Amino acid sequence: MEFITAENVTFYYENDDEQQNSIIKNAIDGVSLEVKKGEFIALLGHNGCGKSTMAKHFNAMLLPQGGSVYVDGIDTKTEGKTFDIRKQVGLVLQNPDNQLVASIVEEDVAFGPENLGIPPKKIRERVDNALKAVDMYEYRKHAPYKLSGGQKQRIAIAGIIAMEPDCIVLDEPTAMLDPKGRDEVLKAIQKLNKENNITIILITHYMDEAVLADRVIVMDKGKILTQGKPREVFSQVHLLKKHRLDVPQATELAYKLKCSGVKIDKMPLTDEECVEMLEGILK
Amino acid sequence: MSIIETRDLSFVYGIDTPFEKRAVNNVNIKIEQGEFIGIMGHTGSGKSTFVQMLNGLIKPTSGQVLLNGKDIWENPKEIRKVRFQVGMVFQYPEYQLFEETVYKDISFGPKNMGLTDSEIDKRVRDAARFVDLSGELLFKSPFDLSGGEKRRAAIAGVLAMDPDVLILDEPTAGLDPMGRDILLSQICQYHKQRKNTVLLVSHSMEDIARVSDKIMVMNKSNLEMFDKTKNVFSQNKHLEEIGLRVPQITKIMASLNEKGYDFSEGILTVEQAFAEILTKLNKEGKLW
């Protein structure tokens, strides 16, 4: 069943600067896509390709200028439904420092449910569950500014989970983190997808993160360039390289070998797959 | 003589208080003129404190930093001069832009050096050229630039001081792959032309593998390794033990060697791996 549907969405930022007009940054130019319930989607592309603009359409932070976005069957343009949609689709932003409101972890996580007018006892339950889901329960009394980037970002995710959404959109949540923080956040995202069956839309420009998704959508200049299973998408090394996007090194090596005439049936994505493939051809 | 040498360099935060914390512990290192050094280590390993001691932004609690053989703290009043010789680009440097135009912002450093107007103009234009900021962009407000352009303008602000040693703390953090590639090749280009010493702090093993001659690894306030890039990345297991990774391609080739193949140790790029595999296939006649 489709949970989110975008139909031919267009959106342009108004820009007074004449020079910028020719470039039209961050715009969306006729994007249609569907997201199924429980799916894990990676949305890939350069800065300014429109992926963040797209993200804000999923929870009615932006409304399409042309076309429509439906969340669970409801048009995001429907008046009076904005907050119902935001409750269902949570948005996590890039900089964890700028999305935490309160000075104590658990009080910050409670912010969302408090806005929804949930009774106090229920909020407590939700906050505890949300913190446990991202493995930050033991930090519930800490001050956010003393935590690491990865921990802060997981608190931000907990703040969204506490609203019990069906879907979480994460707009480059790992861009400002170190490798350890990235791992922590990715593990939390995967766990939420698998165990809590939350639909995930992960916006990123790290290829190794996109590999984890069920489906990868690549955007370029406000349009969808290609989409499919990670293996299908990353096999198109030539196309991705042409648009100066990364491919995993394992896939790139296989592609080069294939181009020089080595027979390769299955394009590898991970280290293990690549070692296996190389063993096969070297044997 | 090494351009930078440290002798038992240490820094302790909150010395003589209950919050005492050792950030850098007895680091001895010699960096030669013209080397490109990659610095790795996870957050809190002491690498940021270490590089900030090299240009006198942090004063060591014990030990010495020698710049061209001279202790930089010999005359504390002259410490600003050291900062002109050892340029430092911080993480997210675009957040330090403040002037009305990009041109003025880049000239902030040279102005503080007390250079003549014509010399300042030359340096600003040279620095801007290195990071590919074209003429008309120079007279825009830095706040009107795109993210990548802001980053490059801020880096130009340090390049314009023409430092003998350039330290960059995660210059590519937060950029997309294209922005990262462009910036890295600009830094390499700059290094090649100026033949100066560059220290690059990065979490991206792939970036470090691509550009550095030598790598310094920091772990828990100590200098864990300091060796040629190839040799450091050959120590796959050791790096993983201290929570660091090697580039994917290096790992793949290392696991093949473990299974009895004889590829070179410490392969760093896809091109290198490709060439070696192809040679092997050719030799064995498996590639028709």
Added chain:
Amino acid sequence: MVRDVTLGQYLPGNSLIHRMDARAKIVLLISFIVMIFCAFNFVSLALTAAVTILIVISSGIPLKMYLKSLKVIIFIVVITSVLNLFYGTGDPLWQWGFLKITWSGISRAIFVTIRIICLILATSALTFTTSPTNLTDALERLMKPLKVFHIKVHEIAMMMTIALRFIPTLLEETDKIMQAQKARGADMDSGNIIQRIKALIPVLIPLFVSSFRRAYELAMAMECRCYQGGEGRTKMKVLHMSAIDYIMIALMAVVLAGVIFCNIFFWELV
């Protein structure tokens, strides 16, 4: 470093004072401040000091933290007590030119010192034991009657919550920007006042710009989390006045009466 500020820091715990209602604590602090300035003689001052010590002990916060918050204002304490020292009247005990020290000067200096210390300790006890959200929540509730005058009580409380949350972040950022500008040769440690103020421009402008960016992003994040103002909001931690709070308020009333009584009864001890 700018980061070592303990002011407004909350230290979670489970002491008697931690468990008290934030509204009660604010009311108690206000009456305690009144009491400090009502203490006119040594007996009432001793009583005030004793209450302060009781507060500090029952807060369960390590003495070290209190000393840290005193350290910040030690300069002010020293200046005011020295000034008071020379302000006395009566026979001089020691004189040098127009400077003279008298018994009344000494007693004034001791008075002022003890008063300031009590004030700081009691205020710290409140911030140490009350989470910022509870504190602003309590203020919101206490200020509720002001709504009659169309004062936006909820918005003020929300602003205070956010300010408390961002103080450490902005202090850290100031530090970073200063280091970055120093690396470009900015000279912030020498020169006269005007030069020093000028040297701050490269720090202040980036700080403003980034504060606006943060404010914009925070507003967006709050909207994403369904924030729509104070209407229809609930609270996870509901303020609840219990027996302890009423007892404490009653006790405070007794002590305050005691102080006033001491002032009248021992008036000759001033």
